[in-house]
Amino acid sequence: MPVNSTSSTDPFMLAAIAEAEAGLSEGGIPIGSVLVHQGRIIGRGHNRRIQQGSAILHGEMDALENAGRLPASVYTQSVLYTTLSPCAMCTGAILLYRIPQVIVGENLTFLGEEALLRNRGVKVDVLQNTRCIDLMKQFIRNHPALWNEDIGA
Numbered sequence: 001m002p003v004n005s006t007s008s009t010d011p012f013m014l015a016a017i018a019e020a021e022a023g024l025s026e027g028g029i030p031i032g033s034v035l036v037h038q039g040r041i042i043g044r045g046h047n048r049r050i051q052q053g054s055a056i057l058h059g060e061m062d063a064l065e066n067a068g069r070l071p072a073s074v075y076t077q078s079v080l081y082t083t084l085s086p087c088a089m090c091t092g093a094i095l096l097y098r099i100p101q102v103i104v105g106e107n108l109t110f111l112g113e114e115a116l117l118r119n120r121g122v123k124v125d126v127l128q129n130t131r132c133i134d135l136m137k138q139f140i141r142n143h144p145a146l147w148n149e150d151i152g153a
Helices: 011-025 059-067 088-096 114-119 130-142 144-150
Strands: 032-037 040-046 078-082 101-104 123-126
Touching: 011 032, 011 040, 011 059, 011 078, 011 130, 032 059, 040 059, 059 078, 059 088, 088 114, 114 123, 130 144
Parallel strands: 078 101, 101 123
Antiparallel strands: 032 040, 032 078
């Protein structure tokens, strides 16, 4: 269910936005994510497909990779923050590791697999954060080919 917040002061969403901005400054796609366990960021990342020549380094995947190998119990007590609605690949990782909650910055520029997440019992909150929306709208307008490559279009 959308929260309909245009500006978030949540420090974890702000950290995800900072990751998205870091990715953009590196010439990449501005999507960021952080994995939070017991009120502490344990993994952070941003889309680095372009920078690393990677097929899979979406923001969520990078955050999970940077968190390192963790016991299953940590994932099942964590929250994943992401600036953009999770795609099918990132949704698969969320489901695989049984992450119970995802906080999404926005889903207006891209609606990922939120219905699948909810159907499988994951709590999904969408903020419609204006900074997240603006980052993606500008990127999509300026780099449509890179965006289409990233989402497999």
